[in-house]
Amino acid sequence: MTEQVGKEQVKIHVEHLNLFYGSNHALKDVNMDILENKITAFIGPSGCGKSTFLKTLNRMNDLVPNVSIDGTVELDGENIFSPRVDTTLLRKKIGMVFQQPNPFPMSVYDNIAYGPRIHGIRSKVKLDEIVEKSLRSAAIFDEVKDRMKKSALGLSGGQQQRLCIARALAVEPEVLLMDEPTSALDPISTLKIEELMEGLKKDYTVAIVTHNMQQATRIADYTAFFLVGEMVEFGTTEQIFSMPGDKRTEDYITGRFG
Amino acid sequence: MTNSVSIYDKKKRPGDMALLIVIYICAFLAVLLLVGIIGYVVYRGISVVDWQFISTAQSALNETFGILPNIINTLYIIVITLLIATPVGIGSAIYLTEYSKGGRLVRLIEFTTETLSGIPSIIFGLFGMVFFGTVLRLGFSILCGALTLTIMILPIITRTTQEALKTVPESYRTGALGIGATKWYMIRTIILPSAMPGIVTGVILSIGRIVGESAALLFTAGSAFLMPNNWLTHPMTSGGTLTIQMYLSMTKAQYDNAFGIALVLIIIVLGINLLTKLLSRKLDVSRKS
Amino acid sequence: MEAPSKTKKQFSIIGSHKTKSVVEVTANIIFIVCAFVAIIAVLAITVYMIYSGAPALFKVGILDILFGTTWAPTAEDPSFGILYIILTSIVGTALAILIGVPIALMTAIFLSEIANTKLAAIVRPAVELLAGIPSVVYGLLGILMVNPVIYKLEKFIFKDDPNHQFTGGANLLSAVLVLAIMILPTVINISETSLRSVPQDYRNSSLALGASKIQTIFKVTVPAAKSGIITGIVLGIGRALGEAMAIVLVCGNSINFPLPFNSVRTLTTAIVSEMGYAGGLHREVLFTIGLVLFAFIMVINILLSTVLKKGGKKDDK
Numbered sequence: 099m100t101e102q103v104g105k106e107q108v109k110i111h112v113e114h115l116n117l118f119y120g121s122n123h124a125l126k127d128v129n130m131d132i133l134e135n136k137i138t139a140f141i142g143p144s145g146c147g148k149s150t151f152l153k154t155l156n157r158m159n160d161l162v163p164n165v166s167i168d169g170t171v172e173l174d175g176e177n178i179f180s181p182r183v184d185t186t187l188l189r190k191k192i193g194m195v196f197q198q199p200n201p202f203p204m205s206v207y208d209n210i211a212y213g214p215r216i217h218g219i220r221s222k223v224k225l226d227e228i229v230e231k232s233l234r235s236a237a238i239f240d241e242v243k244d245r246m247k248k249s250a251l252g253l254s255g256g257q258q259q260r261l262c263i264a265r266a267l268a269v270e271p272e273v274l275l276m277d278e279p280t281s282a283l284d285p286i287s288t289l290k291i292e293e294l295m296e297g298l299k300k301d302y303t304v305a306i307v308t309h310n311m312q313q314a315t316r317i318a319d320y321t322a323f324f325l326v327g328e329m330v331e332f333g334t335t336e337q338i339f340s341m342p343g344d345k346r347t348e349d350y351i352t353g354r355f356g
Numbered sequence: 357m358t359n360s361v362s363i364y365d366k367k368k369r370p371g372d373m374a375l376l377i378v379i380y381i382c383a384f385l386a387v388l389l390l391v392g393i394i395g396y397v398v399y400r401g402i403s404v405v406d407w408q409f410i411s412t413a414q415s416a417l418n419e420t421f422g423i424l425p426n427i428i429n430t431l432y433i434i435v436i437t438l439l440i441a442t443p444v445g446i447g448s449a450i451y452l453t454e455y456s457k458g459g460r461l462v463r464l465i466e467f468t469t470e471t472l473s474g475i476p477s478i479i480f481g482l483f484g485m486v487f488f489g490t491v492l493r494l495g496f497s498i499l500c501g502a503l504t505l506t507i508m509i510l511p512i513i514t515r516t517t518q519e520a521l522k523t524v525p526e527s528y529r530t531g532a533l534g535i536g537a538t539k540w541y542m543i544r545t546i547i548l549p550s551a552m553p554g555i556v557t558g559v560i561l562s563i564g565r566i567v568g569e570s571a572a573l574l575f576t577a578g579s580a581f582l583m584p585n586n587w588l589t590h591p592m593t594s595g596g597t598l599t600i601q602m603y604l605s606m607t608k609a610q611y612d613n614a615f616g617i618a619l620v621l622i623i624i625v626l627g628i629n630l631l632t633k634l635l636s637r638k639l640d641v642s643r644k645s
Numbered sequence: 646m647e648a649p650s651k652t653k654k655q656f657s658i659i660g661s662h663k664t665k666s667v668v669e670v671t672a673n674i675i676f677i678v679c680a681f682v683a684i685i686a687v688l689a690i691t692v693y694m695i696y697s698g699a700p701a702l703f704k705v706g707i708l709d710i711l712f713g714t715t716w717a718p719t720a721e722d723p724s725f726g727i728l729y730i731i732l733t734s735i736v737g738t739a740l741a742i743l744i745g746v747p748i749a750l751m752t753a754i755f756l757s758e759i760a761n762t763k764l765a766a767i768v769r770p771a772v773e774l775l776a777g778i779p780s781v782v783y784g785l786l787g788i789l790m791v792n793p794v795i796y797k798l799e800k801f802i803f804k805d806d807p808n809h810q811f812t813g814g815a816n817l818l819s820a821v822l823v824l825a826i827m828i829l830p831t832v833i834n835i836s837e838t839s840l841r842s843v844p845q846d847y848r849n850s851s852l853a854l855g856a857s858k859i860q861t862i863f864k865v866t867v868p869a870a871k872s873g874i875i876t877g878i879v880l881g882i883g884r885a886l887g888e889a890m891a892i893v894l895v896c897g898n899s900i901n902f903p904l905p906f907n908s909v910r911t912l913t914t915a916i917v918s919e920m921g922y923a924g925g926l927h928r929e930v931l932f933t934i935g936l937v938l939f940a941f942i943m944v945i946n947i948l949l950s951t952v953l954k955k956g957g958k959k960d961d962k
Contacts, residue, residue, distance in 0.1 A: 158853060176363055184366045190855030191363060200846035203869050212864070213854040262850070269854055372859040379759060382751035383768050386833070389826060390771040393778065393786060447679025455676055465680050468687040471946045474880070475690065476887020478913050479942070482920075482935045483690045486697050507686045514683070540672035568779030571889040571913070575920055599781045599890075606785055606894055618782045625777040629770075 107134040109273060109303040110155060115169035117147075117154060119162065124150050126327045128169070132273075132320075137295060137304040139318035139335065141311060143350065146324040148307045152275050155305065156192040157185050173273070190217060193271035197278040199258035201250035201265070206242050209250045209261060213269035228268050235301075236264035237294050256287025260294065267302075274298065276306040280313065292317050311351060315339055323347045394622060401619030404612050410620065413583050421613050423620070425581045429498060429595035433577065434566050436502035436591060437509060442559060444506075445513025446548075452514075453521040454543055473511035477572035480508045484576040496594040501577025508572055509562040516561065520554020521547060557635050564628040567621065570599035579604055690939075698936025701725070701929035710933060716900045718919070718927040725930045727915070729900050731937060734911045736903035737817060737896075738885040741824035745885075746878055748825075749832035750867075753874075756833070757840035758862050776830030780891040787823040787895035788815075795819045799906050809906070812897050818905040820896035827891060828881035835880060839873020840866060872952060879949045886941055889913035912938040 110132040117125035125147050132138050140148035153159045155171060157178060171178045178188055190213075201209050210229040219225060229246075233239035238260040242253070250261055259279060266274060276295075280288040295317050298304055308314055314321050315335060322332040323344075331338060331347045342348045412422030448465070456462045484504030494500035524547050532542040548555075578594030581601060596604065602617040702710055705725050713726020752772065756765050796814030803809040843866050851861040867874070897908025898918055910918070915934050923931055 156853060158849065161849070161852070173363060178363065180364065182364045182366065184363060186367065186855045186857050187361065187365065188363045188855075189853050194850070194853035196846060196850060196853075198846060200844070200850050202847055202850070202865055212851070213856075216851075216854060216856045216860050216864070265850070266854065369857055369859070372857050375859050375863070376759070379751045379755045382748045383755035383760070383764075385748060386752050386775065386829060387768055387771040389829075390775050392790075393775075393782070396786065396790065397782065444679045444682050447676045448683060451676035451680040455673055456680075465683055467950055468683040470950065471687050471943070472683055474883050474946050474949070475942055476883070476889070476913065476938065478887060478889040478916055479690065479694070479935060479939050482697070482916065482932065483693050486693050486932075487689065507690075510683060510686070538669055540669055543672075564777055568777065568781075570779065570781050571917065574890075574917065599779050602781045602785070603890060606781070606788065611785070611789065614785050618785055621779050621782060625779070626774070629774055629777055633770075 106136065108132070109134040109174065110305075111170075111172040111175075112155075113170045113172075115151075115154065115171060116167070117150060117159065118166045120164045124327050125154070128329045130322060130329060130332055132303060132305055134303050135299055135301075136319040137299050137306060137317055138320040138322065139314040140305065140307045140322050140324060141309070141314050141350075142324035142330075144309070145326075147327040148322075148324045149277055151324065151329075152277055152305060152307050153194075155273070155275055156189050156194055157183075158189075158194065160185065190269050191271055192273040192275060193266035193269060194275040195259070195263050195266050195277065195279045198282050199255055199262055201253070201258050201261050203249065203251055205247045206250045206253070206261065207246040209265050210268045213265060217269060232264040232268040233261075235267050235298070236260045237290065237297075238264060254287075256283050256290060259283060259287065259291060263291070263294065267298075271302065273303045273305065276304065278307050278309060281309060288313075311339075323350060325350070397615060397618045397622055400612070400615035401617075404616030405619050409616055414581055421610075421616075423581075423598060423601060423617060425583050426596055426598045426601040426617075428584060428590075429577070429580075430567060430597040432498050432591055432595065433502045433505060433573070433597060434563055436499065437505045437566055438559060438562065440503070441506045441509050441513055441562065445510050445558070446517050446555060448510075448514045449517035449521060450543060450547075453518055454539070454547065469511045469514050472507065473515070475508075477508065477569055480504050480572040481575045483507075484572060489576060494592075496576065496578030496580075497592050498577050498595045499591040501573045501595075501597075502591070504572050504576045505566055505569060508569070509565055512562050512565060513555075513558045516558025517551065517555050520551035520558070523554065524550045553635055553638060557632050560628055560632050560635070564625060567597075567624050567628075568599060570597075570603055573597055573600055574603070691943075694932070694936050694939045697929070697932040698939075699933070701926060701933045702936075704926060705930065710930065711937075718923070718930065723926070725926075725933075727912075727930075727934055727937070729902055730910055730912055730915050730934065733817065733896075733901075733903040733909040734886055734913070734938070734941075737821055737824065737909070737911055738882055740817075740821040741828060741885045742878065742882055744821065745825035745828045745881065746832055749829050749877070749881070750836055750874065752829070753833045753836035753840055753877075754862055754867070756837045758858075758866060772830050772833050775826075776834070780827070780888060783823055783827055783891040784894055787819060787891060791819045791822050792895060795822070803906065810908070812906060812908040815895060815897035815908055816906050817896060817903050817909045820892040820909070820911070821905075823891050823895055824885045824888060827888060828884050831884050832877040832881045835877030836870070836874045839870040839877070842873070843869045875952055876949060879945055879952065883942055883945050886945070887913060887938065889917050893917045912941075 108131045112128055112130040115125055115128040116123070128151060140151060142148045150159065154167065159165050159167070167179065173188070173191065202212060207229055210232050211225045214225055214228050219228070230239060233242060238257060241257055242261070250258065253261060280291050283291070292313065295304060306318065318335045320333065321335040321338040323330045323338060325346055331342060331344045338347065339351055342351060408420065409422055410427065411424055412420065413425045414421045452462060452465060481504065484500060488494045488500040488503045489496065528546050528550065529542065532546045533539070577597065577600070579596035579600050580594040581596055584590035598617050598621055602614050602621070605614040605617065710725050710727055711731070712728050713724060714728050715724045715726045716730070717724050752768070756769055760768060792814030794814070795816065795818050799811060799814060799816070803811070847865050847869055848861055851865045856864065892911065893914040896911065896914055898910050898914055899908040900910050901907040903909050912934050916931050919927070920931055
C-alpha cells in the first residue's frame, strides 16, 4: 500500500480514484488514506468535488445517472466497487449525515429505529435500548425523551440534525460521513454538533465536508484540500493550515479565492 | 468493531425480488390492457369504418348505417359548451390567482370547483334534465346537453388555467405593475399571453372529456340521429353524440356498428392526447429558452 | 391606455386612479361573477337533487325505500325498495378498489421509483390513454371480452348447482373488473404525483442507512406520500361509485343481493336503465336513487377536502 501516516490504522484507502459525470471529469486521480478513529475534513471552494468524493465512499453516487468511476476505494482492505459488494452492507458500515437535516416524517422513535428494523432487529426491548443509546451518543436524548412518539418534524433544525446523527449511529456504523452537517444550522446548534463530533471519534471514523475553515481547524485531525476535482493537498490539519505545501492551498486558506 | 461482517457477504432478499416482480407485472398490465383494448377495437372496427360510415346518416330505407349526424351533433355540443365554459373558467381562474387574497371565499370557490369535478356525470345528467330541460324548457336538445356539459367541464378549464397562471413568473407581474400598468391591462397583455399554451391544453382536454361523455347527455341532449334541417335552429333539437349512438347500438346488440364508432372515438382520443403532448412540449421549450 | 392623463407630461396620481378604476372595477366584478358560477352550480345541483329526490322518500316512506328489498315499480301495488341497489354500489365499489388499488399503487411506484426514462415512456402514455377512453367503449369491451370469460368461470363453478341462476357473465364480478380497470388511471396518476413529490433526501437517507431500494420504497417513500395516495384512492372510489355507462350492460341489471355471480343493479345503472320510460312516482324514486348517489359523493368530497387539508398542514410542518 501507499504511505501510512504514523502508526494509526488505515480505515479507508483511496487509490487513483477518477469520477466522471458524463464527460465531466469531477474527481481527478485522488489518493488518500482515512485513518481510524480520526476526524478527516475535506475543504475547498464549491464545486471542487469534495462532496462528490464523500458520496463516493459509501457509493451514494451510484444513484446519479451517467456516473462512471475508476480506481479503488478499500474499506478495511475490501474494494467497495467490487461486484461482490452488497451496497446495503457497505452503507450500514459507512453511515452518512446530510447537509439538510432530513428526519423521516415519522415519530422520533421510529426515525431512530428505522435503521435497526431494516437490518432485521424486531425485539422491542433491543430497539428501545438502541434508540436510547443512539440518542444519548448524539447528545439529544434529554431533549426528546418526553416526545419520542411525536413527529420528528416538530424539532428545531439543530435538534433534527442531531436526530439524523443519532439515526445514522443506530445502525452501528464504523465510519460516519458528514456532508456539511452544520451549514444549514445556527451557530449554537453548530457548536453543539462540533462538540458531539469530538466525542464520536472515540468509536467512529469520521469524514466531514465543510465549507467552513474554522470548523476544520476546530475539529479535524486531518484535512484534505480539493480544487476543481483534484485533491491538492492532504495532511494533518495543523500542517495544512500553518504551513501549506502548495501555493493554491495557501491562497485558499488565506482567503484569496473561494 | 472491526471484527464485523465483510461487505462482500451479499444478503439474499427474496422478498425484495418478489415485490419487484409484482411491480413490473402491474406496470405492464396497464400497457397490456391498453394494447388489448386498442387492438381489439381496431380489429373489430376497421372493417366497419369506411367513407360511407362517416359521411352519411343511417337510413332504414337503404339499410345502411352512418354516423355523420352524430359527428355533427358532437361538434355542435363541443362548440357551444366551449363557447360558454372557456370564458367563465378562465375568468374564475383569473379571479382566484390574480385578484383574490385568500380567505374563506376562495376556499369555498376552490372547494366547489373540486366538488364539481367529483360529481359523476349521471348526476349532471339528472340535474341538466330537470333544470335546463324542464325548468328552462329546453327539453331534449343539443343546447340542453351543452349547458349541462358546461358545468361539467368548468372545473377542468378553471384548474388548468389556474395552473398555467401560477407558472407565469412573479417578476412579469411586478415588472408590468412597476411601470405603471393597471392590473387588468397587465393581465390582458402579459399574463394571459404567457399562460395561453396552458389554457389551450385545458380546452383540448375538455374536448376529450366532451367527446367521451355519455351519461350526462343521455337525458339532456337526447339520441336523435337526423341530419340538421336548419343549421341555426339545430341546437334546439334533440341530437345524439357519437357515444350515445354507440350506446344505442350496443343496447340493440349491433356490435359491429358499435365497434365502428368505438374506433372513431379512440382515434379522436389518441389525436387529442397527441395534441396535448405536443403543446406541453412546446410550452416546456418556450419556458426554458 | 386606460388613463388619458398619462399622455400629459404632468398628471395627478389621484386623477389617473379614478379613470382606471372604471375598467378595473368592471374586470374585477366580471371575474368574481365567473368564480361564483362554480358555487352557484354546486348549490343549484344540491337544491335540485333534493327537490326532485326527496319527495318520493316521504311518499313511499324513508324506511320502505332505503331498507326495502323489493323493487316492483310498475306492479299493481308498486314497491320501491332500493336496499340491494345501494348495497350493490357499495360492494361493487369496494371490490373494484380492492382489486384496482394495489395494481395502481404498484404501477405508480414503478413509474416514480423504478422505471428508467425509457420504460416510463412506454407505461405513462399507456396510463394516460386508458384515462381518455370513453366509458361506453369500456362498456362494449366489457360485454364482449369480460362477460364471456366470467361466463365460462360461472359455468365451471356452478355446473352442479341446480339453484344457480346463470347470468351469462353479466354479473357483479364482471362489473367489478371493468370498474377496477377504469379507476387505474386516476389512482396511478395521483399516487405517482405524490410519490414524486417526496423529497429525494428521504430516499437518500434511507439508502445511506443501508436499506435496500425496495425497503426504502415501502418503508419511507410510500408512507411519506400517504396523504396523496389516499386522495387518489378516494377519487377512485368516487369514480367507481359514479360510473354508469361502462357497466350498465355488463352487470346484468336485475336486482339481487350483491354476490359475485349475481346479476345486479347499481345506483347509476338503475337510473340509466329506467329513466327512459319511468313516469310518476317511479320517476321520482329514480331521482331519489340519484339523491342517494349524490349524498355518497358529497360525503366523499367532504372527506377528501379534510384529508387534503390535513395533508397540507403536515407538509407545512
